[in-house]
Amino acid sequence: MGYDTLLFTGDDDWHMIVIALKEDRIIITRDTQIMKRRVVTSGRLKAIFITSDEPEQQIQQVIENLKLDCQLRPFTICLECNQPLLERSKQEVADRVPPYVLQTQSEYVECPACHRIYWKGTHWQAMTRKLQRFKEELTTL
Numbered sequence: 001m002g003y004d005t006l007l008f009t010g011d012d013d014w015h016m017i018v019i020a021l022k023e024d025r026i027i028i029t030r031d032t033q034i035m036k037r038r039v040v041t042s043g044r045l046k047a048i049f050i051t052s053d054e055p056e057q058q059i060q061q062v063i064e065n066l067k068l069d070c071q072l073r074p075f076t077i078c079l080e081c082n083q084p085l086l087e088r089s090k091q092e093v094a095d096r097v098p099p100y101v102l103q104t105q106s107e108y109v110e111c112p113a114c115h116r117i118y119w120k121g122t123h124w125q126a127m128t129r130k131l132q133r134f135k136e137e138l139t140t141l
Protein backbone atom coordinates (compact mmCIF):
# COMPACT_ATOMS: atom_id res chain seq x y z
CA MET A 1 0.00 0.00 0.00
CA GLY A 2 3.02 2.25 0.07
CA TYR A 3 3.10 2.87 3.82
CA ASP A 4 6.36 2.79 5.73
CA THR A 5 6.27 -0.24 8.03
CA LEU A 6 8.67 -2.12 10.22
CA LEU A 7 8.31 -5.70 11.43
CA PHE A 8 9.63 -6.04 14.94
CA THR A 9 10.90 -9.55 15.57
CA GLY A 10 12.75 -9.08 18.85
CA ASP A 11 11.34 -10.21 22.18
CA ASP A 12 12.04 -7.03 24.12
CA ASP A 13 8.83 -4.98 24.05
CA TRP A 14 10.58 -1.96 25.47
CA HIS A 15 13.02 -1.96 22.56
CA MET A 16 10.07 -1.91 20.16
CA ILE A 17 8.45 0.94 22.09
CA VAL A 18 11.65 2.98 22.01
CA ILE A 19 11.91 2.53 18.23
CA ALA A 20 8.24 3.44 17.77
CA LEU A 21 8.64 6.62 19.81
CA LYS A 22 11.87 7.61 18.11
CA GLU A 23 10.58 6.98 14.57
CA ASP A 24 7.05 8.22 15.26
CA ARG A 25 5.51 4.84 14.47
CA ILE A 26 2.19 3.29 15.44
CA ILE A 27 2.38 -0.15 17.04
CA ILE A 28 0.08 -2.80 15.56
CA THR A 29 -0.05 -5.75 17.89
CA ARG A 30 -1.93 -8.77 19.20
CA ASP A 31 -0.17 -8.48 22.54
CA THR A 32 -2.53 -7.30 25.29
CA GLN A 33 0.40 -6.51 27.59
CA ILE A 34 1.62 -3.75 25.28
CA MET A 35 -1.83 -2.16 25.33
CA LYS A 36 -1.63 -1.95 29.15
CA ARG A 37 1.64 -0.05 29.20
CA ARG A 38 1.48 3.49 30.50
CA VAL A 39 3.15 4.87 27.38
CA VAL A 40 0.15 3.52 25.40
CA THR A 41 -2.67 4.17 27.89
CA SER A 42 -1.47 7.75 28.33
CA GLY A 43 -1.73 8.30 24.59
CA ARG A 44 1.95 9.13 24.21
CA LEU A 45 2.37 6.19 21.85
CA LYS A 46 -0.42 5.09 19.57
CA ALA A 47 -1.04 1.34 19.42
CA ILE A 48 -3.73 -0.69 17.72
CA PHE A 49 -4.81 -3.99 19.20
CA ILE A 50 -5.66 -6.45 16.44
CA THR A 51 -8.63 -8.63 17.37
CA SER A 52 -8.87 -11.11 14.49
CA ASP A 53 -6.78 -14.19 13.66
CA GLU A 54 -7.51 -13.76 9.95
CA PRO A 55 -4.90 -11.77 7.97
CA GLU A 56 -7.55 -10.18 5.73
CA GLN A 57 -9.61 -9.03 8.70
CA GLN A 58 -6.45 -7.82 10.38
CA ILE A 59 -5.49 -5.57 7.46
CA GLN A 60 -9.10 -4.41 7.26
CA GLN A 61 -8.95 -3.35 10.89
CA VAL A 62 -5.71 -1.45 10.32
CA ILE A 63 -7.12 0.29 7.23
CA GLU A 64 -10.26 1.34 9.10
CA ASN A 65 -8.48 2.35 12.25
CA LEU A 66 -5.88 4.50 10.56
CA LYS A 67 -8.16 5.65 7.73
CA LEU A 68 -5.61 4.43 5.21
CA ASP A 69 -6.13 4.92 1.51
CA CYS A 70 -5.40 1.47 0.02
CA GLN A 71 -4.82 2.88 -3.43
CA LEU A 72 -3.05 6.13 -2.70
CA ARG A 73 0.40 4.89 -3.68
CA PRO A 74 0.45 1.11 -3.94
CA PHE A 75 3.71 -0.64 -4.85
CA THR A 76 5.82 2.49 -4.42
CA ILE A 77 8.18 1.40 -1.65
CA CYS A 78 10.30 -1.69 -1.05
CA LEU A 79 8.57 -4.35 1.07
CA GLU A 80 11.84 -4.99 2.89
CA CYS A 81 13.47 -1.55 3.22
CA ASN A 82 10.68 1.07 2.95
CA GLN A 83 12.76 2.83 0.29
CA PRO A 84 10.94 4.54 -2.61
CA LEU A 85 11.26 2.31 -5.69
CA LEU A 86 12.91 3.61 -8.86
CA GLU A 87 11.75 2.91 -12.40
CA ARG A 88 13.99 0.68 -14.48
CA SER A 89 13.94 -0.15 -18.17
CA LYS A 90 13.78 -3.67 -19.54
CA GLN A 91 17.41 -3.34 -20.68
CA GLU A 92 18.57 -2.33 -17.21
CA VAL A 93 17.12 -5.42 -15.55
CA ALA A 94 17.68 -7.88 -18.42
CA ASP A 95 20.31 -9.99 -16.66
CA ARG A 96 18.65 -9.78 -13.23
CA VAL A 97 15.18 -11.22 -13.79
CA PRO A 98 14.15 -14.69 -14.99
CA PRO A 99 13.93 -15.01 -18.81
CA TYR A 100 10.16 -15.69 -18.81
CA VAL A 101 9.60 -12.51 -16.80
CA LEU A 102 11.69 -10.49 -19.24
CA GLN A 103 9.62 -11.84 -22.12
CA THR A 104 6.27 -10.95 -20.58
CA GLN A 105 6.87 -7.83 -18.47
CA SER A 106 7.80 -4.34 -19.60
CA GLU A 107 7.63 -2.28 -16.40
CA TYR A 108 10.15 -2.73 -13.61
CA VAL A 109 11.15 -0.93 -10.44
CA GLU A 110 14.21 -1.35 -8.25
CA CYS A 111 14.89 -0.73 -4.59
CA PRO A 112 17.91 1.56 -4.26
CA ALA A 113 18.85 -0.07 -0.96
CA CYS A 114 18.55 -3.85 -1.42
CA HIS A 115 18.46 -3.76 -5.26
CA ARG A 116 15.49 -6.09 -5.37
CA ILE A 117 13.64 -5.86 -8.70
CA TYR A 118 9.84 -5.75 -8.74
CA TRP A 119 7.51 -6.19 -11.71
CA LYS A 120 3.79 -6.39 -12.24
CA GLY A 121 3.53 -10.17 -12.12
CA THR A 122 0.91 -12.45 -10.64
CA HIS A 123 1.61 -11.34 -7.06
CA TRP A 124 1.12 -7.71 -8.09
CA GLN A 125 -2.15 -8.58 -9.84
CA ALA A 126 -3.44 -10.52 -6.84
CA MET A 127 -2.52 -7.69 -4.46
CA THR A 128 -4.14 -5.10 -6.72
CA ARG A 129 -7.39 -7.07 -6.71
CA LYS A 130 -7.19 -7.41 -2.95
CA LEU A 131 -6.64 -3.69 -2.44
CA GLN A 132 -9.55 -2.94 -4.78
CA ARG A 133 -11.76 -5.26 -2.74
CA PHE A 134 -10.68 -3.64 0.55
CA LYS A 135 -11.55 -0.27 -0.89
CA GLU A 136 -14.97 -1.42 -2.09
CA GLU A 137 -15.78 -3.04 1.23
CA LEU A 138 -14.85 0.12 3.07
CA THR A 139 -16.92 2.40 0.88
CA THR A 140 -19.99 0.21 1.40
CA LEU A 141 -19.77 0.39 5.19
Ligand SMILES: [Zn+2]
Nearest residue numbers: 078081111114
Ligand atom coordinates in the same frame (compact mmCIF):
# COMPACT_ATOMS: atom_id res chain seq x y z
ZN1 LIG B 1 14.75 -2.90 -0.58
